[in-house]
Amino acid sequence: MTDVGVRVDKWLWAARFFKTRAKCKEAIAGGKVHIDGVRAKPAKLLAVGDVLEIRQGYDSKTIIVQALSDQRRGAPEAALLYEESAESVEAREVAQAQRKAAGALVRSEGRPTKRNRRQLHRFRTDNG
Secondary structure (H helix, E strand, O other), X not given: OOOOOEEHHHHHHHOOOOOOHHHHHHHHHOOOXXXXXXXXXXXXXXXXXXXXXXXXXXXXXXXXXXXXXXXXXXXXXXXXXXEEOHHHHHHHHHHHHHHHHHHHHOOOOOOOOHHHHHHHHHHHHHHO
16 A cells, blocks of 8 residues: 555556446546546546545445555455445435335336337327
8 A cells, every 4th residue: 555646547446446447547537536526537646535426327425535555456455445424325325215116116027029119119209
């Protein structure tokens, strides 16, 4: 573990938020990573105590950097690099419960049949 600064993309990879550094750079370039409320760049140096906001899929996490590392290790060691804020955990759980409740109302029957596709097409052209 280093004490000076570590690039954001390397730290996110080492902390196991993304599988590859390329995916880290892609997420940062896509505006899904903010450092202290400001959109990040891949080469920005992180320091202990920085607050990161990371959006992954439906979830948004607020992370506080506890330690710096540019080496990817096992998940238990990676978990020591950061701490997720209590508000972030609570917000994710609430959002997950809402998604689960909304998903219970909509049942998917798999791929539409040819008849279903025709009905959908008719519906869209008539109400389009």
